[in-house]
Amino acid sequence: MLFSQVPGWSRIDARGALNAFVNSCMRIEDRPDNAPMNPRASYAGRAGDWRDACLRAAMLADRPLDVARARDFFERHFTPIKIHQEGHLTGYYEPVVEVRHTPDREFSMAIRGAPPDLLTGDLGRFIAELEGQRIMGRAVDRSFMPYNTRAEIEAKNLGAPLAWGRPIDVFFLQIQGSARLSYPDGSASRVRFAAHNGLPYVSIGRLLIERGELSEHNASKQDIEAWLRVRGPEAWRPLFNENPRYVFFSLDSLDNPQEGPIGAQGAPLTPMASLAVDPGHHAWGVPVVVQAALHGEPDWTGLVVTQDAGGAILGPVRGDLFFGWGDDAGERAGRQNDPRVRWTLLLPHVLAEAQAR
Numbered sequence: 001m002l003f004s005q006v007p008g009w010s011r012i013d014a015r016g017a018l019n020a021f022v023n024s025c026m027r028i029e030d031r032p033d034n035a036p037m038n039p040r041a042s043y044a045g046r047a048g049d050w051r052d053a054c055l056r057a058a059m060l061a062d063r064p065l066d067v068a069r070a071r072d073f074f075e076r077h078f079t080p081i082k083i084h085q086e087g088h089l090t091g092y093y094e095p096v097v098e099v100r101h102t103p104d105r106e107f108s109m110a111i112r113g114a115p116p117d118l119l120t121g122d123l124g125r126f127i128a129e130l131e132g133q134r135i136m137g138r139a140v141d142r143s144f145m146p147y148n149t150r151a152e153i154e155a156k157n158l159g160a161p162l163a164w165g166r167p168i169d170v171f172f173l174q175i176q177g178s179a180r181l182s183y184p185d186g187s188a189s190r191v192r193f194a195a196h197n198g199l200p201y202v203s204i205g206r207l208l209i210e211r212g213e214l215s216e217h218n219a220s221k222q223d224i225e226a227w228l229r230v231r232g233p234e235a236w237r238p239l240f241n242e243n244p245r246y247v248f249f250s251l252d253s254l255d256n257p258q259e260g261p262i263g264a265q266g267a268p269l270t271p272m273a274s275l276a277v278d279p280g281h282h283a284w285g286v287p288v289v290v291q292a293a294l295h296g297e298p299d300w301t302g303l304v305v306t307q308d309a310g311g312a313i314l315g316p317v318r319g320d321l322f323f324g325w326g327d328d329a330g331e332r333a334g335r336q337n338d339p340r341v342r343w344t345l346l347l348p349h350v351l352a353e354a355q356a357r
Contacts (some may be wrong), residue, residue, distance in 0.1 A: 008301030017272030042145025079352030091336030112159030138200025221334030263308030271324030
């Protein structure tokens with residue numbers, strides 16, 4: 001496939017994606033040449049297959065680039081591979097959450113660090129084909145058992161409080177996976193995903209639709225928040241507990257406010273250029289041309305890089321686009337929901353040739 005055959009390619013501003021790709025390459029560089037990019041995503045080959053593209057990208061990283069030169073980089077070093085299956089694109093962002101150091105009536109729910117009895121096992125250490133898959137639980141009478149549910153974690157106060165927020169804010173923070181914390185004295189910090197309890201994620205939006213409380217077309221994050229606020233704690237407490245998945249965080253300083261949070265790959269995320277995907281199907285650091293309907297842009301085409309994961313992001317053409325941070329990004333991310341998305345992978349020429357064979 002030629003770039004001239006990729007719909008919308010000539011309109012793409014690839015500068016953000018180039019920055020994201022450079023950040024991914026810094027993690028790829030640490031791996032041996034023969035290391036698979038992901039054993040469950042054979043199309044991505046080995047780390048050595050990406051060396052040349054990464055080297056060329058690093059040479060451009062410190063130079064001022066216009067749109068044409070950034071796009072030219074990808075044209076020179078990659079071949080488009082179209083995925084014929086339609087996919088689903090949602091959005092996420094890094095919220096700015098007001099917090100307190102101690103709880104009060106309004107700021108009553110803890111943002112918790114990982115408890116010491118939460119154990120994580122890498123199944124790849126036991127079965128090679130399961131590399132990258134993890135299981136979470138706890139030790140009970142010399143047996144490995146599922147960890148506590150959301151309701152049990154809150155009731156038992158499992159995990160040291162890092163800060164205290166409004167319950168609705170904390171619940172949605174767990175879905176987003178990271179946030180900037182804003183304190184009354186004007187100081188700020190950042191929390192990022194540390195672990196989860198390993199139990200299935202249940203969408204409260206889906207539950208509200210099934211119960212006729214919200215419609216399919218009016219179930220954005222903003223719609224769900226409005227429903228929760230109107231009905232109060234008597235409604236949201238039991239509803240929250242129907243999602244047994246619980247996310248724990250680590251507390252970091254916010255040294256560079258212009259840099260995004262760290263994604264699952266270990267690279268900082270770039271607004272509108274970082275994509276969360278299912279690591280059961282994809283490797284980190286792969287550029288993807290996405291054709292989707294965005295809120296206000298019904299015919300959007302963008303170039304993104306696979307750099308993150310999410311509990312609800314499952315399937316070969318399932319993506320979650322990082323919109324950035326703050327209220328505007330949250331508004332756009334909360335309304336993003338396109339079930340008819342098209343993907344085109346960009347692979348180094350050697351890997352594209354292997355796919356053709």
